[in-house]
Structure formats: C-alpha cells, structure tokens
Amino acid sequence: MARYLLSVFGPAEPTEFGSYPSREEMLEAFADTGAFNDRLEREGRLVFADGLEPATTATTVDGRGERPAFTDGPYLETKEHLGGFWVIEAPDLDVALALAAEASKACRGTVEVRPFQTPASVQALMEP
Amino acid sequence: MTDPAVEQAITRVHHEEWARVVAGLARRFGDLDVAEEAAAEAFAVAVERWPRDGIPPNPGGWLTTTATRRAIDRLRRESLRDAKYQAALMVHDDTPAEPTGPVQDDRLRLVFTCCHPALSMEARVALTLRLLGGLTVAEIARAFFVHETAMARRITRAKGKIAAAHIPYRVPSAEDLRQRVTGVLAVVYLVFNEGYLAGEGDDAVRVDLSDEAIRLGRLLHDLLPDDGEVAGLLALMLLTDARRAARVSSTGELVTLDEQDRGAWDRDLLAEGRALVEERLRVVAAGGERPGRYQLLAAINLVHTDAPTARDTDWSRIVALYDAMARLDPSPVVRLNRAVAVAELDGPLVGLAEVDRLGDALEGYHAFHVARAELLRRLGRSGESRTAYDRAIELTGNPGERAHLTRRRDQLVG
Structure with a gap:
C-alpha cells in the first residue's frame, strides 16, 4: 500500500463563499466532499483530510537564524494556494488517480496527486 | 569482419x-x-x-x-x-486475465506502463522507443534533435516517477482499457508522424521513426488483435508509408497525392493495409463496434490508394468518411479536410466557402493556407492565391513542403 497526498488549490483571496461562486454551490461541494470522505473511510483508504483557512491567515517562519523570523502571509506568492488536502492509501497510482478524479469532482477543484516517500526510498537516499 | x-x-x-x-x-x-x-x-x-x-x-x-x-x-x-x-520495485498484479480480457503478455504490461497517462507525452515516446522499440538513448536523442544527456535525463526521470509514484506494471482493467489504448495509439502515431513529416532538420543517420512506429503498431496488433482502433492505426500507417517513395521528388520536393507516380507505391504494404481495413469493415458491417478515428482515417487512405489515377478518386465516399469523422471529432482540422474533399465533389467555390469559415480557428495552421491557395488558384484568383501561399510557406517547417509550395506559387499567372 502506498500513501499519496491529494492537494486542492484555491484562490489567494477567497470570496465570502470560499472559492465557490455562491452559497448553494459551496454547500453542495461540502456535502459531496463529505460523502466522498465517508466512502474513503469505509474503504479503509483515508489517512487524514481537512480544509485550510485562506492563505492570508498563514505565517511564514524561518528558524534557521539565531532568532526565528516571522513573516505575515504564505511562503509562495502565487494566485492560487493550497486550500485543503487528503492523505490516502492506495495500492498504486491508477487507484490514486481514480480517487483524485472523484475528489476533484466532489470539491470542485483541481487536485494534485503526489506520492509520499517510503521507508525504502528514504533508505536509498541516505545510502552513499 | x-x-x-x-x-x-x-x-x-x-x-x-x-x-x-x-x-x-x-x-x-x-x-x-x-x-x-x-x-x-x-x-x-x-x-x-x-x-x-x-x-x-x-x-x-x-x-x-x-x-x-x-x-x-x-x-x-x-x-x-x-x-x-x-x-x-514496481507494483504488479499477478491475477490471471479474465477469459475475455486481453492476453497476458508481459509486453502488454510494458506498453501500458511506458504510455501511462501520468507521464508527459515526451517521456512516453522516449520510454516506448527505448524499452519497447529497443532504440538506444543516442538514437532517440538524434531522432528528436535533443542532446543525448537531456534525453537520458528524460528517460531516467520517467523511470524514477514510475517507481516513486507506484505506476503499476499491469494491463488496465476492462473499463479503463479503451481510453488507455487510445493513449498508447497516440504515442505510436506521434512517432510515425515525426518520421513521416519530419518537421525539421535533415539527418542521414536519423533512425527511421516511421519504421519503428509500424513495428510498434504490428506488436500492438499482435497483442490486441480484436481492437479495431489498433488495427486501424496499423492500416493507416501501412497505407501512408506505402506511398513513401513517391512522396518526395529526386530534388527533395514534396509531391502531393494527385501528382504522385502511383506505380512507385509499395504494393505489399498497400495489400496489407487494405486487408486490415476490409477486415474492420466486415466486423462493423456485422454489427461490431463503430469505427473510431484511426479506422476512418485508414478507410479514407484506402479510397485514395484504390484509385488507379487521382481523377478516379471516389470523393463522395471520402466526404462521407469525413462526415463520420466530424461526428466523432468536430474539430476545425477535420472540417478543413472535409472541405477539401467537398471542393473535389462540388467545385472549388463551395469548398472555399467552407474553408473560409474556419479562418478564425486555423489562421496559424499552414495546411489551412495551402487549401485556400489551391482553391483560389483554381478559381483564377491569383493575387489572393499568392498571398495564401506566402502565408503557408511562412508557417511550414518542412523544407520539402516549402520547396513544393514555392514552386506552386511561382507558377501562378497574373
């Protein structure tokens, strides 16, 4: 079983309905996403999922100096930011992509699928 | 020795x-x-x-x-x-195939892994030529005018993604198969066209991509003998490649279909392509799956190659086949090809009216200007024809085609 991050991106400056054009559409998307999450859980694929507050609420921290530096706002200056994500388990990329397609439909956003490192791939990195 | x-x-x-x-x-x-x-x-x-x-x-x-x-x-x-x-380690699935499913040949797994939709088109082409076609990295790099180190990196990165993202080494399930086969055929057809049209450059040691594509097409047809589109693509490539010797003049100029020496066409390839199309026609007539894009293109090519001279071409059949194509894919390029066939059937004025309707979508496409130039020429509108040739010459990257268009333009009178 492999682990994948499914990320959803949304506008940097959301409207009062998040990234949705109207309240109805927002509620529909929430309902569909909830149903999708329930299914993931039933099928034993869900590790974790949640939505994020807008990127304007982010604080960027650099702790490498003597004293940590705090900056208001997200790390990357882009038009779209991470708005929410799932961590799922799937046997292979085909299954992960099929789930991502459903996730995208449910939440009305584009989804990026990325594999997590595995103990073996980290081990391989560390070897000379 | x-x-x-x-x-x-x-x-x-x-x-x-x-x-x-x-x-x-x-x-x-x-x-x-x-x-x-x-x-x-x-x-x-x-x-x-x-x-x-x-x-x-x-x-x-x-x-x-x-x-x-x-x-x-x-x-x-x-x-x-x-x-x-x-x-x-790759993910692979050892469950035996369902009796109606595709045959379990390891090469079929390799096909679908190399052409996986999560890989970029460039990576799919490179992996397919390396792992299925057996071309060396140097040969693939030369064929696509890319530095060998860059091509090696492209292949290494693709293999890295297959491993890290757990792209499975498996034949897709029956429900995904149609779409995945379409993706594989797109890779093979791209390789074929790259060899056939050779958008740029002139390299004597360039491996023959059209031959490679036909070899891949035969392999796919062996592995998926009942797939109509696989047969269709192989037939299309054979019928196109059969005309190779007649397609370029001794001076390197492109020779259009109506001017080709039909005696120089390869009879064996034509016969093989025809047999494949006829087999598909029988299946469709018996109520089988409706023909897809490649089968229709192959059928159109067969109408051309079956005509003893260009004048004998059955244009009404070609228009009918393009109508079927347009129902599958109502893209401006398909409509342009249909318009050219319509011009042969109903005259250049009718054809030109249809071509001109596509101007917004196809302004940057050289074949659109070639079609206009040829129709305007037949209507005796030399000035407008010359302008259209100029634009087509500007847009084409192929030296043989540029030579042909320049000659056509310079032959205009008035």
Whole structure:
C-alpha cells in the first residue's frame, strides 16, 4: 500500500463563499466532499483530510537564524494556494488517480496527486 | 569482419525479442532500470559471441537467460541493493486475465506502463522507443534533435516517477482499457508522424521513426488483435508509408497525392493495409463496434490508394468518411479536410466557402493556407492565391513542403 497526498488549490483571496461562486454551490461541494470522505473511510483508504483557512491567515517562519523570523502571509506568492488536502492509501497510482478524479469532482477543484516517500526510498537516499 | 548474414540475423532477433526480454525481466525483477540494462548487456554479449559461436537455436530464450543472469549479478554486486531495489520495485498484479480480457503478455504490461497517462507525452515516446522499440538513448536523442544527456535525463526521470509514484506494471482493467489504448495509439502515431513529416532538420543517420512506429503498431496488433482502433492505426500507417517513395521528388520536393507516380507505391504494404481495413469493415458491417478515428482515417487512405489515377478518386465516399469523422471529432482540422474533399465533389467555390469559415480557428495552421491557395488558384484568383501561399510557406517547417509550395506559387499567372 502506498500513501499519496491529494492537494486542492484555491484562490489567494477567497470570496465570502470560499472559492465557490455562491452559497448553494459551496454547500453542495461540502456535502459531496463529505460523502466522498465517508466512502474513503469505509474503504479503509483515508489517512487524514481537512480544509485550510485562506492563505492570508498563514505565517511564514524561518528558524534557521539565531532568532526565528516571522513573516505575515504564505511562503509562495502565487494566485492560487493550497486550500485543503487528503492523505490516502492506495495500492498504486491508477487507484490514486481514480480517487483524485472523484475528489476533484466532489470539491470542485483541481487536485494534485503526489506520492509520499517510503521507508525504502528514504533508505536509498541516505545510502552513499 | 562480421558475416553480414549473422549481422542481419542479430538485427532481426533484436527487433523480435528486445521488448519480450525487457518485459519479462521487468516483471521478474520489478525494476525497469535493471530490466533495460540487463537486456542491453545480453544483446551486447550476443553481438560479440554469435558471429563466433553461431546463432543459438532459440535466440529469444538464450537472450532471456543471459539477461536474467546479468540482472541477478548486478543485484548481487550492488551492496546497497536492498534499499535501492525495494524502493524501485514496481507494483504488479499477478491475477490471471479474465477469459475475455486481453492476453497476458508481459509486453502488454510494458506498453501500458511506458504510455501511462501520468507521464508527459515526451517521456512516453522516449520510454516506448527505448524499452519497447529497443532504440538506444543516442538514437532517440538524434531522432528528436535533443542532446543525448537531456534525453537520458528524460528517460531516467520517467523511470524514477514510475517507481516513486507506484505506476503499476499491469494491463488496465476492462473499463479503463479503451481510453488507455487510445493513449498508447497516440504515442505510436506521434512517432510515425515525426518520421513521416519530419518537421525539421535533415539527418542521414536519423533512425527511421516511421519504421519503428509500424513495428510498434504490428506488436500492438499482435497483442490486441480484436481492437479495431489498433488495427486501424496499423492500416493507416501501412497505407501512408506505402506511398513513401513517391512522396518526395529526386530534388527533395514534396509531391502531393494527385501528382504522385502511383506505380512507385509499395504494393505489399498497400495489400496489407487494405486487408486490415476490409477486415474492420466486415466486423462493423456485422454489427461490431463503430469505427473510431484511426479506422476512418485508414478507410479514407484506402479510397485514395484504390484509385488507379487521382481523377478516379471516389470523393463522395471520402466526404462521407469525413462526415463520420466530424461526428466523432468536430474539430476545425477535420472540417478543413472535409472541405477539401467537398471542393473535389462540388467545385472549388463551395469548398472555399467552407474553408473560409474556419479562418478564425486555423489562421496559424499552414495546411489551412495551402487549401485556400489551391482553391483560389483554381478559381483564377491569383493575387489572393499568392498571398495564401506566402502565408503557408511562412508557417511550414518542412523544407520539402516549402520547396513544393514555392514552386506552386511561382507558377501562378497574373
């Protein structure tokens, strides 16, 4: 079983309905996403999922100096930011992509699928 | 000195066995890298030994055995192998095929892994030519006018993604198969067109991409004999390639279909292509699946190649086939081709009116301006025709086509 991050991106400056054009559409998307999450859980694929507050609420921290530096706002200056994500388990990329397609439909956003490192791939990195 | 007969035999075995050796090793070791390298080493040993010892009675078995030993040696040699090896293992599925499902040939798994939709088109093409076609990285790099190091990086990155993202080594399930086969055919057709149209450059040592594509097409047709679109693409490539010798003049100028010496067409390829199209027509007539894009394109090509002279072309049949195409794919390019056929049937004025309607979508497409130039010429509107040729010449990258268009333009009177 492999682990994948499914990320959803949304506008940097959301409207009062998040990234949705109207309240109805927002509620529909929430309902569909909830149903999708329930299914993931039933099928034993869900590790974790949640939505994020807008990127304007982010604080960027650099702790490498003597004293940590705090900056208001997200790390990357882009038009779209991470708005929410799932961590799922799937046997292979085909299954992960099929789930991502459903996730995208449910939440009305584009989804990026990325594999997590595995103990073996980290081990391989560390070897000379 | 190598005996040319042995050399030829090695080339033939390479064509016939490379993909099978790589695919078998990939399944056994779960690692495309190991499979590719061990197969390459086994062929190198064959090139060294066969001229001296003779060709073994079962060359494919000999190569698989030799490659397997090399792969095991490599894995043993690498002290780090455990972690690296585990990290690179591919996901594969050993469940036997359903009776109605596709045959379980390891090469079919390799096809779908190399052409996986999560890989970029460039990566799919490179992997397919390397792992299925057996071309060297240097050959692929030359064929696509890319630096060898860049091409090697592209292939390494693609193999890295297959391993890290767990792209499975498996034939897709029946419900996904149609779409995934379409993706594979797009890779093969791109390779074919790259060889056939050769958008740029002129390189004598460039491997023949059209031949490679046809070889891949035959392999797919062997693996998926009942797939109409697979048969359609192979037929389309054969019927197109049959005209290769007649397509370029002795001065390197492109020769259009109506001016080609039909006696120079390859009868064997035409016959093979025709048999495939006719078989599909029988299946469709018997209530089988409706023909897709490649079958329709093959059928259109067959109408052209069946005409003893350009004037005998059955244009109403071609328009009907383009109508069927437009129902599947109402794109401006399909409508342009239909308009050209309509011009042959109903006259240049009717054709031009249809072509002109596509101006917004196709302004940057050279074939649109070629079609306009030819129709305007037939209508005696030389000035407008000249302008259209100029624009077409500006937009085309192929030197043979540019020479042809320049000559056509300069022959305009008035």
